[in-house]
Amino acid sequence: MVHASVTTEPRGHVLLSARFLLSAAVMGACLALTLAILLALAWAVGVSPWMVLTTLLDGAAGSSVAAAATAAEAVPIALTALAFYIPYRTGFFNIGAQGQLEIGALAAMFVVGAVSAPPALTLPLALLAAAAAGGLLIVPSVLLKSWRGASEVTTTIMLNLVAVEFVMAMVSGPMRDVDAFYSTTVQVPEAVRLPGGSLHAGIWLTLAIVVVAHWALKRTVFGFRLDAVGGNPLAAVVAGMPVRRVYFQAVLVGAAIGGLAGGIQVLGVLHQVAEGWSKPWGFTGILAALLGGSPGGILVASLLLAGLETGGRNMQAMTGVPAAMVYVLQGLPVLFFLALRAMPLVRFHLDRKEGL
């Protein structure tokens, strides 16, 4: 594994365009297949397929407003994708990004409510709190794995469920807005929201994080060590690497980014934590991570999945088709993509080191 990453590095650039084109073609085919199924479903419930198609595309990128909404929707997907992807490089499955996001959002909301400092101070403090909360939530999983050998798949899923109930307990209890007609916190005051309106600062922050992650994973000792630890921990120990530290760092950084996703979503887009406030971004994020296969790829995959989400929402609202069609719309292309990409012919032409 270690050697493979060294030897394939120079070939990367030569193969980039062909590899990219093939990936894009496969993705396009998957989307086309999904659309065909979607239109058939629309026809089955008696809605004009043309209306479904136009409202879908219109909602995803038909106007500057829609495009901005898609970009904002991509933020929690891309960040939770990184929350999965970075630990994954060391061989740790963080299925808990959804919980980290929920708890991060709650922490940000708590700081906003509890701290009375100038916005320029409160905002970064709230984001830091979000990241810290996300990081804290994964600590039990890491400790249980290293002390007791407990599978992190289980513990992170359990912590997701704990986090969801905890957030509900807080928004229907101590942090509840008593004047609201459903369980919710108060709205984030205008001054403490992420600046920039619909293209809020969180989008640029996410972009920066993706770029840094891309660079760090590809070009730094840290990234090299992650792969070494993930590929062959024994060899990494022999090579004198601080395996445990690398491993903890990767997992904590990932979970913190997951928490940050929640903070950004609440300070930049939704401005409140409430019952049913979140979408399963954390799970969509895992799809994005495995589709993307690198931080850059994650960005593309996140935008695509976000577009399906915003477009699907518009499609549902404007044509009245069942909301279930939106789920179908998000899951199917991923399944098709996985199936197609794993076909021997396609796989042969894709760089195996990058494909997960």
Add this chain to the structure above:
Amino acid sequence: MTNCNRRAFLAAGGGVALMLSAGFHVRPAFSAKPVKAAVIFSVANPGNAAGWDEGSYRGVRKLIDEHGWDVTVAEAVPFPRLADTAANYAESGYDVVIFTSSGHIGAWNEVSPKYPKTLFAMMSVVNALPKAANALAFSIDIYGYGVMGGMAAALASKSGTIAAVGGAPVPGLITWMSGIIEGAKSARSDIEVLTAFSGDWSNVPRAREVTAMQIERGADIIVMNAGGSTRGVLDAVETAGVQCIGYATDVYAESEKSVLTSVLMNIPSWYEALALAVDEGRTEARIENYGPDTFTLADMHGKLDGAVETTLRDTIGRYQRGELTVAVVAHDVK
């Protein structure tokens, strides 16, 4: 944000670009075209939700079938997305946007002032209007509604213990439960009223087990309002062989064995009233409140002893006509 002249560039197939422009506007009162309306639900599949949302959905069907409205239904809209969804409709030239739950009040307050050309109708429990001339509400006396359910349950109970089972502890539901407690006590002073929440509106197993526990604690009549998890309540009631009282619509067909009666709200009639108001141009801001006289007790299919049913219907009738007053107490139910 308020770009009315929206254009959509659609790349389809081999790169054919198509242009669509949306955003025409019709004022309902002057138009010969059908009224273009959007209805917002927070549940998925409202037509099959047994209870409140199903009642609303029947009202929506009336708008479509009897009034010829051109209606779009948004479903499963999460609370924080409500305002965006409503604004999207207003910008797309809808004449009327209808909210179907008191959980939508925040969005109603926020969006109504921003789009004065669109009428925003709230079809649920409210006690104040947004600061806008284009907002209209059809609300009910939820406390009085609870009183009727409480009276019916107390007078039908043999064990002397009844239970109110609700979904999430939201203000409207707490008022409803307070009404049940006071209504039950006014009809029968020795009654014990249990209250419980399943915690949300969708977890059917949870609603089932929470209800089963109230029955175990002695309740033999369950007054329910559990939204999407209503069928969990019904199953617990049916398994234990006790009776329940349905919310909003008649749920007798769901479980003939275990539904004693339902306290009916005539939800479709609110939608009728809305259609009439729009047709006649009477859309000035107001809350139309439906009181106890508009609620009815559904058929009991001979489940109660004749004399008991007569007393029960008589007591409730007197309350509805205002001959019997019940104290309004805000209980701190948990």
Add this chain to the structure above:
Amino acid sequence: MLLLDPEFLFGLLRIATPLMFVAMGVLIAERSGVLFIGVEGAMLVGAFAGFLGAGLLGSAWLGLVCGVLAGVLCGAAMALLTVSIPANQVVVGLAFNIVCAGITSFAFRLTASVAPSRTPLLEWPVAEGTTLARWLGHLPPLTVLALALSAATAWMLFRTAPGLMLRSAGHNRHAAASAGVNVGAVRSVALLAAGAFAGLGGAALTAGWIRSFSDDVTMGRGFIALAAVYFGRWYPGWTIAACVIFGIGEAMAFRAQSFGGNPHLYLMIPYLLTLAGVALAGRAQGPQEAGRTEP
């Protein structure tokens, strides 16, 4: 003592029984070397098929059969995706879950006009008043079935040749292959069985317990079954124990609500108990192949 209270006991068994079926499915899949994250989706599909079948055919038992058949279909899809092709087991599972949520919700709406909204009660298929009926008495039929199937699974896995083949495929693919085991075939069959169990568990939830269906009715119970298998260290007996522990936790949470306080705080109990259980289960070594993608 709470555990001696029959109502509490039946309550926790109602909660634990669907989990037992699903967990057996997960255990079989993972023992053969496939990480079965898609179990949540397979359970949901089984839940819908069980509900629809029981309602249309007028019998809860036939509903369970429908659940099994639907589960087998899901297992076949998983086998195609993760064994024949093979794509990444985690991501296929997650995408599969999302698709299943959409398909069941869509189908539920399409069938709402033809299927009754509630299904018939599930009872022992024996005549009332007979000695057998008296013997079976109040024993919950599905719990008995779940325990019997778990025992059969344990016997099959650890006492028979096919079981050994299955475990060897999960332990070390190359060693198994060189011993003449057709790893792909073994895993495909294991996934069909796993799907059947997951579908049965889903049907046990709808046709056997709540007797109705709603969108996403499983609400993470498939994942909880997954946790039960890890807690049980891939052994049937401990896995069943984990399901019971979760049942105790959830039944306690329902009860604790009547003491007052915020219900959601109590609802954290079952998950925390499961976490504690996993922590106390000690060092575990799962099937080494589970999660690997390479063909």
